[in-house]
Amino acid sequence: MGAAVNEAVDRSERLIDGLLVLARADSSLNLVGLDLAELAESQVELASAEADAIGLRLELDLKPGLIKGDRVLLERLVGNLVENAVRHNNQDGWFSVHTFAAGDRVFLQVKNSGPVVPPEEVDRLFDRFYRPDKSRSRKTGGFGLGLSIVKSVASAHGGDVAISAQPEGGLDVVVSLPAVPPGEGSISN
Numbered sequence: 001m002g003a004a005v006n007e008a009v010d011r012s013e014r015l016i017d018g019l020l021v022l023a024r025a026d027s028s029l030n031l032v033g034l035d036l037a038e039l040a041e042s043q044v045e046l047a048s049a050e051a052d053a054i055g056l057r058l059e060l061d062l063k064p065g066l067i068k069g070d071r072v073l074l075e076r077l078v079g080n081l082v083e084n085a086v087r088h089n090n091q092d093g094w095f096s097v098h099t100f101a102a103g104d105r106v107f108l109q110v111k112n113s114g115p116v117v118p119p120e121e122v123d124r125l126f127d128r129f130y131r132p133d134k135s136r137s138r139k140t141g142g143f144g145l146g147l148s149i150v151k152s153v154a155s156a157h158g159g160d161v162a163i164s165a166q167p168e169g170g171l172d173v174v175v176s177l178p179a180v181p182p183g184e185g186s187i188s189n
Contacts, residue, residue, distance in 0.1 A: 029069065029156060029157070031068050031069060031070060033067075033068055034067055034068070034069055034074060035064050036064075036065040036074075036078075036099045039071075039074055039078050041062055043082045044058065046079065046082075051095070054086075054089065055091055056093055056094060056095055057093075058094070058097070059094065059095075059096035059097075059098075060096070060097055061099075062099045064099075065101040065107070065179060066180040067106050067157070067179060069157045070156075073153045073156065076149060077150050077154060077175065078108060080149055081108070084112075085111070088115065088171075089112050089113055089114045090113050090115070090169070096109070096110070096112070097110050104179050104181070105176045106176075107174060107175065107176050111170065112170040116168075122171075147163070147173075150173075154175050154177065157177055159176050159177035160175075
């Protein structure tokens, strides 16, 4: 009984935390200079034990990309994508995380193997509380807020998110954020 109560409290805390992040993305941001590659590296490191436990291979290609943003919100954006790539995957599958700058944009691409997502459901993945497979929510601990948080945070930073289902299974998610122009701004620690 105690374990069930603890699980319920943990799930409630995660739900409240997710809702607070969504609310914060709609309010004022604490903007600092950040390297998207460094954010991605730290979030991959946080997820590495879970990825190792199910035998996931990782492809990491992190090129620097200076952006101006709210550190807490952008860590959540990157963390949600990395966590999704790990949790919604197959035993002995793979995931990749890439960052790069092109023109006046900085990109984060997270891809993974995993269950096939029907193309007609892809756009709904951004809907709050939507999960394509309801039976997975207990297993993965999710509420269907992860990608809606990603979209809200990206939008609050002048960015956008593109998502596509891979025919063999898994997703390909690309976040585009405005780059800091050369010579303007510095990175905050």
